[in-house]
Amino acid sequence: MREGRSLGFYLLAAFFAAYVLFLYGPMIVIFLLSFQGPTGGLTFPMAGFSLHWFGKLWEGGGIVDIGAAFRRSLALGLTVMVVTVVFSVLAGLGFRKKFRGQGLLFYTAIASLIVPSIITSLGIALMFRELDDFVKAYGPAWLTDGYTTSMGLFTSGLGAHLTWTLPFGLLIMFAIFNRFDARLEEAARDLGASPWQTFRYVVAPIILPSLIGVALFGFTLSWDEIARSSQAIGSYNTLPMELQALTTTVTTPQIYALGTTTTAVSFMVISVALLGIMYSRARQARKGSDAGKGLV
Known part of the structure; x- marks a missing residue:
């Protein structure tokens, strides 16, 4: 028990530390530089600490x-999520x-x-351009007068995003339902529950953590x-596309403030999803405990 760590352990630990630094180091640097003072630039050292560039960001x-x-x-x-x-x-x-x-x-x-x-x-x-031509x-x-294009945020843009999110949601739900115990539904039907009641009171509470995961994805x-x-997005850009465009035109920490803001939104959504999963599991455990006490 008192033997020291082997050389291999320290080599692997150093490799892991280098990997984490390589993975998260640039993001941490952007976070720090986004809080530059009014006279700060895009590199270190920082010229003070303030929220100046966040204010400039939202001023436009x-x-x-x-x-x-x-x-x-x-x-x-939010639409894609639903x-x-x-x-x-x-x-x-x-x-x-x-x-x-x-x-x-x-x-x-x-x-x-895989495409x-x-x-x-x-x-x-291309499909929407063909539709426009038709x-x-x-x-x-009455339709062609003033008609420009059917491409837009909630038409072609929504479809493009769903080609990315739906497969993940499908794979998660297929895995959940493949190991779902159908006897629970049979018991609910035996007690007189309708199909909707069976789904609402039996199936949905059980798969709720997975639903939160699909929503997060x-x-x-x-x-x-x-x-x-x-x-496919049409004439109005989304925030990531604006961020990509700004990387070639903005030469102030304002671009870092935008990156920090978008990342903060992602972390906030992940945190809400994790809290929702924890709450649903705690609620199920509490109901199971109450049911056990009732049997006793």
Whole structure:
């Protein structure tokens, strides 16, 4: 028990420390430099400590409207989250029974995970351009007058993001329902519960932590997405695309403040999701304990 650590242990520890530093070091540097003073630049040493650049960020630097881009990304992320959760649950319930073409539908749904993101974005943009050409050529006058494009945040943009988030949600729900104990549903039906009551009072509470995980995937993947948005988002950029554009034009710590803000939103969503999972598990454990006391 008193023998010292081997040389291999220290080598592996040093390698792990270097890996963590390489992975999180740039992010930590950006966080620190975003709190530069008014005369600070893009590098160390820091010229004071203040929230000056966060204030400049939300004032708008005359280059882009960060506030509008933030609201667009937030609205799109929340929409993608809701749609991902709903479709993932419905697909998980549907795939519990065998049906013709099940395998083909499954592989089609997850194929977008292996297709390069930029190809998916280009394909969706091309499809909507063809739709625009068709509407302009054959659409009624009341529709074609003033018509520009059907591409937008909640049309082509939403579809592009769902090709990224839905496969993750589907895989999670398939794994959950594959090991779900169907006897619990049978017991609820034996007690006279309707299909909706069975889902609401039996299935949903059990799979709630997984639903929170799917929602987390849906929002965070949409919030940070650039490649699938690049060709299919329409005329208004999301916040990650604005951030990418600003890297070539902004030469002040304002760009670091924007990066810190977007990362803080991601961490906030992750924290809320973890708290929700902890609460749901504690609630289930409390109900189980109360049920056990009632039997006694």
